[in-house]
Amino acid sequence: MARYLLRRLAFLAVSLALASVVLFVLLRMLPGDPANALTAVGASPEQIAAARHSIGSDRPLPEQFTHWIGQLASGDLGTSFVSSLPVGPEVTARLDVTVPLTLAAFVLAVLVAVPAGFVAAYKRHSWYGALLSGVSQLGIAIPVFWLGMILIAVFALNAGWLPSGGFPQDGWADPAEAFRALVLPVVTIALVMSASLIRYVRSATLDVLGSDYLRTARALGSSFGRAMWRHGLRNGAVPVISVLGIELASTLLGAVVVESVYALPGLGSLLATGIAQHDYPVIQGVLFVSTLAVLVIGFVADLVQRIIDPRLRGRLSGGAR
Amino acid sequence: MSTKKNVLYGTASAAALALTLTACGGSGGSSASGGTWDKDAVVNIGSLYEPQNLDNTAGGGQGVTEALNGNVYEGLFGLADDGKVDKLLAQDYETSADGLTYTFTLRDGVKFHSGKELTSQDVKYSLEKVLADDSQSARKSNLEVVKDIATPDARTVKITLSKKSISFVYNLSYVWIINSQAKELKTTEDGTGPYTLNKWTRGSALSLNRFAGYWGDAAANKQVVFHYYKDATALNNALLTNAVDVVTSEQSPDALEQFKSNGNYKVNDGDSTTKLLLAFNDKAKPFTDVKVRQAVSAAIDDKKLLESVWGGYGKQIGSMVPPTDPWYEDLTDVDAHDVTKAKKLLTEAGYAKGFSFTLDTPNYDPHPTAATFIKSQLAKVGITVKINTITPDEWYTKVYKNHDFTATLQEHVNDRDLVWYGNPDFYWGYDNPQVSKWVEQAEEASSTAEQTELLKEVNRKTAEDAASDWLYLYPQIVVANNKLSGYPLNGLNSQFFAYDIKKTG
Numbered sequence: 037m038a039r040y041l042l043r044r045l046a047f048l049a050v051s052l053a054l055a056s057v058v059l060f061v062l063l064r065m066l067p068g069d070p071a072n073a074l075t076a077v078g079a080s081p082e083q084i085a086a087a088r089h090s091i092g093s094d095r096p097l098p099e100q101f102t103h104w105i106g107q108l109a110s111g112d113l114g115t116s117f118v119s120s121l122p123v124g125p126e127v128t129a130r131l132d133v134t135v136p137l138t139l140a141a142f143v144l145a146v147l148v149a150v151p152a153g154f155v156a157a158y159k160r161h162s163w164y165g166a167l168l169s170g171v172s173q174l175g176i177a178i179p180v181f182w183l184g185m186i187l188i189a190v191f192a193l194n195a196g197w198l199p200s201g202g203f204p205q206d207g208w209a210d211p212a213e214a215f216r217a218l219v220l221p222v223v224t225i226a227l228v229m230s231a232s233l234i235r236y237v238r239s240a241t242l243d244v245l246g247s248d249y250l251r252t253a254r255a256l257g258s259s260f261g262r263a264m265w266r267h268g269l270r271n272g273a274v275p276v277i278s279v280l281g282i283e284l285a286s287t288l289l290g291a292v293v294v295e296s297v298y299a300l301p302g303l304g305s306l307l308a309t310g311i312a313q314h315d316y317p318v319i320q321g322v323l324f325v326s327t328l329a330v331l332v333i334g335f336v337a338d339l340v341q342r343i344i345d346p347r348l349r350g351r352l353s354g355g356a357r
Numbered sequence: 358m359s360t361k362k363n364v365l366y367g368t369a370s371a372a373a374l375a376l377t378l379t380a381c382g383g384s385g386g387s388s389a390s391g392g393t394w395d396k397d398a399v400v401n402i403g404s405l406y407e408p409q410n411l412d413n414t415a416g417g418g419q420g421v422t423e424a425l426n427g428n429v430y431e432g433l434f435g436l437a438d439d440g441k442v443d444k445l446l447a448q449d450y451e452t453s454a455d456g457l458t459y460t461f462t463l464r465d466g467v468k469f470h471s472g473k474e475l476t477s478q479d480v481k482y483s484l485e486k487v488l489a490d491d492s493q494s495a496r497k498s499n500l501e502v503v504k505d506i507a508t509p510d511a512r513t514v515k516i517t518l519s520k521k522s523i524s525f526v527y528n529l530s531y532v533w534i535i536n537s538q539a540k541e542l543k544t545t546e547d548g549t550g551p552y553t554l555n556k557w558t559r560g561s562a563l564s565l566n567r568f569a570g571y572w573g574d575a576a577a578n579k580q581v582v583f584h585y586y587k588d589a590t591a592l593n594n595a596l597l598t599n600a601v602d603v604v605t606s607e608q609s610p611d612a613l614e615q616f617k618s619n620g621n622y623k624v625n626d627g628d629s630t631t632k633l634l635l636a637f638n639d640k641a642k643p644f645t646d647v648k649v650r651q652a653v654s655a656a657i658d659d660k661k662l663l664e665s666v667w668g669g670y671g672k673q674i675g676s677m678v679p680p681t682d683p684w685y686e687d688l689t690d691v692d693a694h695d696v697t698k699a700k701k702l703l704t705e706a707g708y709a710k711g712f713s714f715t716l717d718t719p720n721y722d723p724h725p726t727a728a729t730f731i732k733s734q735l736a737k738v739g740i741t742v743k744i745n746t747i748t749p750d751e752w753y754t755k756v757y758k759n760h761d762f763t764a765t766l767q768e769h770v771n772d773r774d775l776v777w778y779g780n781p782d783f784y785w786g787y788d789n790p791q792v793s794k795w796v797e798q799a800e801e802a803s804s805t806a807e808q809t810e811l812l813k814e815v816n817r818k819t820a821e822d823a824a825s826d827w828l829y830l831y832p833q834i835v836v837a838n839n840k841l842s843g844y845p846l847n848g849l850n851s852q853f854f855a856y857d858i859k860k861t862g
Contacts, residue, residue, distance in 0.1 A: 067748075067750065067751065068748070068750035068751075068754075069750070069753075069754065072750055072753045072754070086490070086491075087493075090491065118409050118416060119409040119410040119416070119543065120410060120415060120416070120543055121410055121543060121544065121559075126559060129558075129559065129560075130560065185590070188594055192594065192598050193594060193597055193598065196598065199598060199600055200591070200594035200595060200597070200598045200600065201586075201591045201594060201595060201600075202561070202562075202584060202586075202591075202595060202600055203561055205556060205558045205561055205562040205564060205582065206556075206558075207558070296587055296588050296591070297588065297590075297591065298591065299585075299586045299587065299588065299591040299592075299595070301558065301559070301560030301561040302560075305560060305587060306560060308587065309560075309587070314750070
């Protein structure tokens with residue numbers, strides 16, 4: 037296991053390094069000049085050159101890259117071209133919104149989807165099992181922003197129960213206020229996320245229900261509940277966990293839409309602003325942090341799967357055991 | 358994206374715009390004036406323009422002007438709603454006979470938020486900050502006539518210019534007077550205005566508290582909070598749910614119906630300085646020919662365009678000059694919509710069968726709509742328009758910097774920006790030596806009356822030459838809750854004086 041962990045960590049480090057190269061190069065290939073955002077209409081060529089020089093975008097790419105990596109190594113995400121403010125604290129502040137938003141939505145989605153998916157499979161011939169399947173199908177087709185707008189119209193504009201958007205200026209200083217601000221966004225993400233999760237849980241459950249080991253366990257006198265608990269859950273969980281990892285990662289990256297609909301000052305909206313302004317340090321900072329998060333999520337999902345399913349341990353570590 | 362480009366354009370303009378229309382420090386919305394208002398109210402303002410940072414010489418953008426100008430920072434002069442320049446931190450000033458030396462006396466008893474007293478050193482420091490090499494101030498080039506700044510005593514500033522500049526005092530209204538010892542101006546402030554900065558949470562909000570030591574009348578509310586939105590719908594929802602009391606600038610007429618039909622809100626229709634232009638490249642065929650430009654201008658029904666984009670809002674405009682500029686004249690009759698005339702002009706110019714050209718169109722509203730409209734209008738006189746949609750960035754490089762275009766659409770946000778027609782190197786390439794001379798003479802005029810007269814000549818001449826086709830003047834729409842009064846109505850894209858806002862209940 038220790039060897040496996042080491043290998044996974046090394047893999048994570050290499051992935052991160054590769055991702056940062058790709059990220060850096062791709063950004064530079066985008067059309068547009070960051071100096072445009074810094075100079076006024078009527079700026080002379082000298083002023084534009086001076087703007088490029090001040091942000092260092094006139095230096096050779098390899099030099100810019102090593103500079104960025106050097107800063108990263110010392111934990112510094114650099115300085116925004118546009119605002120001349122450090123990117124690190126900005127990203128950290130935005131995580132205060134994005135992390136609770138994503139995690140709460142994730143937990144809620146799992147709490148809804150696992151039982152619902154199980155019921156949809158186990159009671160697939162009953163009307164409510166079929167209804168659950170149908171609703172989840174529908175849920176997958178609904179765009180996040182549309183659902184967000186509907187929820188705002190119903191719960192904020194009409195009922196007036198919850199704010200339509202925004203986040204308290206003092207952040208979590210008043211947790212109740214911050215919580216209220218996140219209710220609708222969390223529900224929006226959770227609904228969309230659970231729709232696809234239900235389908236995965238349902239098919240994993242169907243696999244388990246039709247499996248030989250479950251039939252064997254029952255033949256040996258186990259009750260259905262006990263057989264499911266001892267054998268079914270574990271086996272069903274393995275594929276679901278990898279999907280959970282992917283869902284969590286994509287929610288983190290996809291928060292930009294929800295953050296825009298609900299005017300939340302999160303990582304996604306920071307990224308959107310950065311892209312609009314060719315603010316490379318901001319874009320790089322956000323994407324680097326998100327890449328790291330996605331890799332870590334993948335790593336954790338993998339680890340959990342191995343803990344649940346002993347067969348994977350041997351396989352993934354190259355059959356050494 | 359669109360606001361970004363606005364900001365960029367604006368930056369030129371930015372400051373400029375800014376004060377421009379300002380105004381209204383006092384006159385604002387009227388509805389609540391009768392009732393009793395709460396002196397310690399918190400006013401929530403919704404805006405689409407978040408500052409990049411808090412320093413207007415370091416790329417703070419349009420948002421920093423909106424939030425801090427006049428509220429937190431003050432200039433020697435301020436600009437009123439009617440375009441007049443008012444004394445603010447300058448108590449008085451004298452101009453030397455040759456028009457090159459200005460001697461300003463500072464108002465007494467003005468304190469910075471840090472408690473330090475305002476001195477002539479601070480004025481010198483602030484002006485030098487605008488003129489510094491790394492300054493990104495939009496007014497830098499206008500103020501480069503400053504040759505020397507002397508401070509004979511703590512309350513006197515003597516500025517010598519390299520040549521006469523009638524707009525100097527006006528341009529000074531864009532210069533924030535900052536404590537010369539202040540640090541970290543990108544995230545903090547030290548101004549003399551009626552509010553101090555309470556807190557700025559990037560991506561979210563900026564709050565200002567009433568400054569107890571203010572030299573003038575105290576603000577009519579205890580705190581204002583600017584809430585920032587990226588999405589206009591989210592902003593309107595915030596207004597509908599009372600999360601904000603007023604929206605500084607509505608950008609879409611579609612959103613207005615829900616407020617017009619609701620008795621709790623007032624929709625205010627003010628004058629902006631933003632013009633939508635069909636800018637010809639006057640150096641590229643066929644627009645080198647004045648008759649072609651006139652023909653195109655006459656072929657397009659601006660009124661119908663304005664109606665389709667803005668409904669009942671906005672104004673038709675016959676030149677680059679908005680009503681708030683001192684040299685405004687109604688020139689909408691020059692090249693008014695007349696298809697027959699357009700066809701005649703085209704025949705005279707040798708294009709009886711029409712021609713085709715490419716219209717470089719920024720990809721954000723209202724340009725695509727306007728481009729399609731223009732295309733259908735020009736088709737009626739035999740002109741074929743090829744619409745080439747580009748990003749703001751491409752516009753800036755291709756059109757603005759490289760002059761690589763035949764015609765383009767763009768909004769120009771500045772006040773007093775008629776003078777660009779005096780610069781033959783500007784992107785649209787209008788080159789008339791007489792106009793350039795008038796513009797130059799106007800700047801060196803000895804009186805504003807003389808300046809105004811000369812710029813009126815420029816105004817008429819450029820309109821007659823159809824230097825560009827000025828499609829319409831954007832409306833400036835402020836929507837507010839009825840509990841509010843005293844908010845500014847005009848020119849809000851860049852400036853929003855909050856100190857006279859009164860809130861009831």
